[in-house]
Amino acid sequence: MRIQLRVNGRAATVDVDPSTPLLYVLRNDLRLDGPKFGCGLAQCGACTVLSGGNPIRSCVTPVSAARTKEILTLEGLGTLPHPHPIQQAFIDEQAAQCGYCISGVILTAKAFLDKNPDPTDEQIRRALAGVLCRCGTHLEIIRAVKRAAQHRAKA
């Protein structure tokens, strides 16, 4: 079945079973490897993308349910030569070890900061409670989100 999506500001048409989880369409059809397979159970957050600005778990979202809203993956946020301020904050704080979680972390943080421009550390911790990091980069990540908020306040 042909399904039309809007991903990272562009239209994309894919021909897949409508029940296919969005994650596999993003990765394997659109070659957007930012979102990662972590559990397939909406428990770890590695597959998080934004749908209409809200974080969703692409591993359990059928592609057919993703048609109506603009999808944003990490690739759509910024690029290596031109990183988004949040990505720059993660670079400045060196907030990645293996980095497998980081796409989900950054997109969750973006949606959070859009609604909470001046968060406390405690609020950041709670906002990120649903994304797992196994390498123990939590403190660098919290600092990066804080830095991104400060950058936004100055801008």
Next chain:
Amino acid sequence: MKPINRREFARKGRDALLIGFSLHRGIAPAIVWGQTAAPTAKPVIPEELDSWLSVGRDGKVTVYTGRIDMGTGVETAFGQLISDELDVPFESVKIVMGDTELTPDQGKSTASSNASLGAQPLRIAAAEARRILLKMAADRFSASVDELEVTDGIVRVRGVSSKRISYAELIGGRRFRARLDQKTEGGLRLKGPGELRLVGQSVPRVDVPAKVTASFPYVHNVRVPLMLHGRVIRPPKIGSSLAGFDESSVSGVAGLVKVVRKGNFLGVVAEREEQAIEAARLLKAEWTGGRTLPDYQDLHQAVRGAKLIKTDVVSNSGNVDSALASAAKILDATYTYPVQLHAMLGPSCAVADVRDGRATIWSGSQWIQGDRGNLAKMLGIPLESVRIIWVEASGSYGRLGCDDAAADAALLSQAAGRPVRVQWMRHDEHGWEPMSPAMTMDLRAGLDAQGHITAFDFQQWSQSHSRGESGNSVAWRLAGGNPDWERLSGGPYPPSYEFGNQRMSGHFVEELFRSIYLRAPGRIQGNFAIESFLDEVAAGQQADPVAFRRQYLKDAMALQVLDAAVEQARWQSRPSPGPNAGQPVVSGRGISFGEHGPEKRATIVADVQVDRTSGRVRVSKIVIAAACGRIINPRGLRHQVQGAVLQGISRTLFEAVKFDRSHVTSLDWRSYPVLTFPDVPDIETVLVDQRNVESQGAGELATVPVAAALGNAIFDATGVRLRQVPFMPERVKSALG
């Protein structure tokens, strides 16, 4: 500094083709990995300099290493070391890691040894290359080597501005054709601490920009032409036999290419990933027999009672038995540590192309040469026909399922005749990764009339940590014909304490689950037991835990990190438990000293709060002092240390693999919870730089003392001793009574 260029160059330089590059923002360049491009013919034997290092016509230096980066910043650290040793800019050094056709065999990337054993031959190669280049320049200018100086790859005759030549002009694009003696005794000298520029600097990691902009090439992103997707179906019990399967149960799955069976190995291959997942879910298979697991509640009795393979007496000084016999008082306690998982966030993944008697495998393997040999045997093809290309995987904290996924993909590809990508499902990872085995430890201390420890006895029961080594992959075990792995590891390690009469024995028992190293194997468990037990002995005498430890700790490095942590934490000298306010939530502090190998020491002071009503433990603050030789990258080291501490807290408070009589039941993140952001304490890290001690890896050290520091803090808060990890709320609540 444009760090990513180095890595991209390295990737492209081997065999990836960059295609489909879109100028549109938001669409990433897709890398297509192909095996057709032949690698640049180059030697890989350790005894030739060209195996390790080359200088391009543009002056770029490429270094080839069999060691790999597990997300800990090894690539950056290697770049710093090479840059210093060779006197070239950091940006001009490219590191090519882990490719059996390109990189010399450097064994396993394990045991926190990349910064020491892993880096050493690279530094030697760089130093030898520099020596040869200086000799060439000296000949060119009819000068002596002593008259030369090098900056950023440019050799100059001191004081003669016209006499200068670059490394690129001297050798660019050509081979050294020189033997490389791996020993440094024969005149070759590595630079000393006073001559290092980048070592000791917090150089930003080369991989981070790409990782946070979704342009980093993970093994999960490898795609090759004609690639199919595979998934595996594991037996319901360890040792079950596959009686048969019903192909009609998956006949309705679109895109299904093949159901593959080899012995008890069962998998499916499909055109698309979600189709393979669906087929694996639906396939009806009939299994018979299999091993019955012990009752989970009796795990530690089962470990103690399992068939003994071997006892290793790792330390035996004085006469423990007679010292115990003459002791005024004997204290004893049993400590247990559960089965735990690496639980990598990105499940194991590999792509294999096994066709026409050749195999190319892209894998996150930490031991490409070992995996190459094993896969060649498993597939029945010659070693020379197998190429393993390492591509970075999700973080690993010991060896885990990467080689297993490679074996799965290889069997499926061989059967399907096309390249196959396998990524484990979460339940595959949690249920079948090689685990950290359970341990039971008995401790006894004999005290004299003054309360001084005169005898110390430590007996540990554990299965080996090596049973999941290469050659023991799940796939090969199931398919049949795999060699059994006999190496026994993960026994106890004698601490630096000097008790006079001391005996430590490790009793290796038959396996319960397939097991392998998980961050500080043997040490993390032993440290929990020993450091908690010492706290018990100190508390029995109303002694301050720090002052008590000092009586037995003579090692200068140990005392240095103990003092550093105590000072940073503003430790108040008093016995435990502390003054208990009788509030529903009580606070306490605890200390633990830990070590990893002869050169690495750490001390942790932990502050905790215990909710008596719920049994919930909250770690409010950690102070850690750590020494691991000369610091290569302070920020990177701090990151490693903190990460290891946080993982240690997770393992201590939350993690235990549960099972029923058939199989593991901790199959997702709900049944195997780990630390989350709200659980994270503040951490103050004191790095003790030992400029004159060679650099040591830090991946494991900081995790060693965590469990005892938390247990001791809980005792300080509540007066209740926890002798079983993890300190889950229900267990704490029950202990508090």
